[in-house]
Amino acid sequence: MTEQPIIRFEQVTKQFNGDSAILKDVSFEIERGKFYTLLGPSGCGKTTILRLIAGFTEPTSGKIHFNGKVINHIPANKRQVNTVFQDYALFPHLNVFENVAFGLRIKKLKKADITAKVMEALRFVNLVGYEGREITEMSGGQRQRVAIARAIVNEPEIILLDEPLSALDLKLRTEMQYELRELQRRLGITFIFVTHDQEEALAMSDEIFVLSQGIIQQSGTPTDIYDEPINRFVADFIGESNIVPGKMTQDFLVEFAGRTFECVDRGLNPNELIEIVIRPEDLEITTHELGQLQVRVDSQLFRGVHYEIISSDETGNKWLVHSTKKVVVGESIGLTFEPEAIHVMRFGESEEDFDRRLEAYA
Numbered sequence: 557m558t559e560q561p562i563i564r565f566e567q568v569t570k571q572f573n574g575d576s577a578i579l580k581d582v583s584f585e586i587e588r589g590k591f592y593t594l595l596g597p598s599g600c601g602k603t604t605i606l607r608l609i610a611g612f613t614e615p616t617s618g619k620i621h622f623n624g625k626v627i628n629h630i631p632a633n634k635r636q637v638n639t640v641f642q643d644y645a646l647f648p649h650l651n652v653f654e655n656v657a658f659g660l661r662i663k664k665l666k667k668a669d670i671t672a673k674v675m676e677a678l679r680f681v682n683l684v685g686y687e688g689r690e691i692t693e694m695s696g697g698q699r700q701r702v703a704i705a706r707a708i709v710n711e712p713e714i715i716l717l718d719e720p721l722s723a724l725d726l727k728l729r730t731e732m733q734y735e736l737r738e739l740q741r742r743l744g745i746t747f748i749f750v751t752h753d754q755e756e757a758l759a760m761s762d763e764i765f766v767l768s769q770g771i772i773q774q775s776g777t778p779t780d781i782y783d784e785p786i787n788r789f790v791a792d793f794i795g796e797s798n799i800v801p802g803k804m805t806q807d808f809l810v811e812f813a814g815r816t817f818e819c820v821d822r823g824l825n826p827n828e829l830i831e832i833v834i835r836p837e838d839l840e841i842t843t844h845e846l847g848q849l850q851v852r853v854d855s856q857l858f859r860g861v862h863y864e865i866i867s868s869d870e871t872g873n874k875w876l877v878h879s880t881k882k883v884v885v886g887e888s889i890g891l892t893f894e895p896e897a898i899h900v901m902r903f904g905e906s907e908e909d910f911d912r913r914l915e916a917y918a
């Protein structure tokens with residue numbers, strides 16, 4: 557028997573003061589011990605999901621299950637959940653030790669137990685030796701670690717992290733991404749992390765939920781989502797892509813840019829209109845004659861590791877190419893790609909409907 561999910565949202569809708577719904581009939585499951593990321597643009601409802609899990613707000617309709625029990629009305633302080641906020645919400649008048657100890661003092665633990673637990677949490681985040689420091693004397697990255705220590709000291713089953721890296725500069729941010737990921741592995745606690753940064757989500761997560769307009773557009777592993785975006789929103793939001801209109805003439809054959817190509821997808825209706833996604837790094841540059849597609853180079857930018865080339869084919873499609881080869885603007889070149897590089901999306905169909913259709917077909 558598979559273990560039941562630690563969190564399950566069952567058709568959860570959230571509306572504020574009669575306004576239109578922020579979350580619309582959202583259903584998902586969170587498994588124990590994994591690193592999840594809620595990814596989406598500003599205002600899509602990511603923080604609202606965290607607040608619902610934490611118990612800071614209740615759903616307008618639907619059910620939230622925690623270890624199989626409905627927790628809609630359970631107050632925040634009775635849930636095995638701790639949150640690390642964007643601004644860390646540390647107490648500036650308390651030192652590092654007291655910040656971490658705060659929750660344990662409220663629970664009235666014995667002094668010796670508090671010391672042992674706080675030191676253990678500080679050890680986890682590599683801050684032993686800093687316990688007497690004032691919060692104001694700590695750097696951004698160190699404050700971040702204090703906030704995490706304050707969450708883990710309560711031994712929660714879930715840690716919620718609301719854009720915790722957004723205040724850090726790029727270098728520190730990358731370091732903290734590694735640190736957080738590593739910490740989650742060592743602790744084995746479920747992490748639910750919120751970000752609007754797709755690279756961060758791809759780098760850190762076991763599973764990503766891509767949200768837009770109060771709906772989970774797609775969920776899956778980073779490679780699932782990157783390689784097989786379900787719709788135009790996900791393809792655009794996760795990395796750069798070429799999206800062109802096409803037709804599925806039969807299984808394993810697609811037509812776009814006026815030609816027919818082999819692909820690895822099947823299960824669509826003959827001649828169904830689709831959108832084709834090809835990632836810029838999956839296009840190879842060759843001579844005009846050897847290309848599967850002939851394009852004219854419109855522009856070229858040097859990006860350090862690669863050139864970013866914008867080109868167009870005869871039917872007017874634009875093709876973005878990432879290549880280590882340099883080309884000449886105005887020149888006609890050929891593009892080649894493997895059948896696996898062609899990803900097929902259909903218009904306006906949900907992930908569930910898509911899967912159901914594929915299953916029925918298989």
Ligand SMILES: Nc1ncnc2c1ncn2[C@@H]1O[C@H](COP(=O)(O)OP(=O)(O)OP(=O)(O)O)[C@@H](O)[C@H]1O
Nearest residue numbers: 572573578596597598599600601602603604605752
């Ligand atoms: N208490 C509230 N009352 C009314 N509207 C709210 C409330 N909290 C959030 N909203 C609205 O709900 C929508 C979603 O907000 P939420 O904070 O969940 O988005 P988000 O995806 O986390 O965005 P961001 O990345 O900007 O933090 C926004 O339009 C916001 O204005």
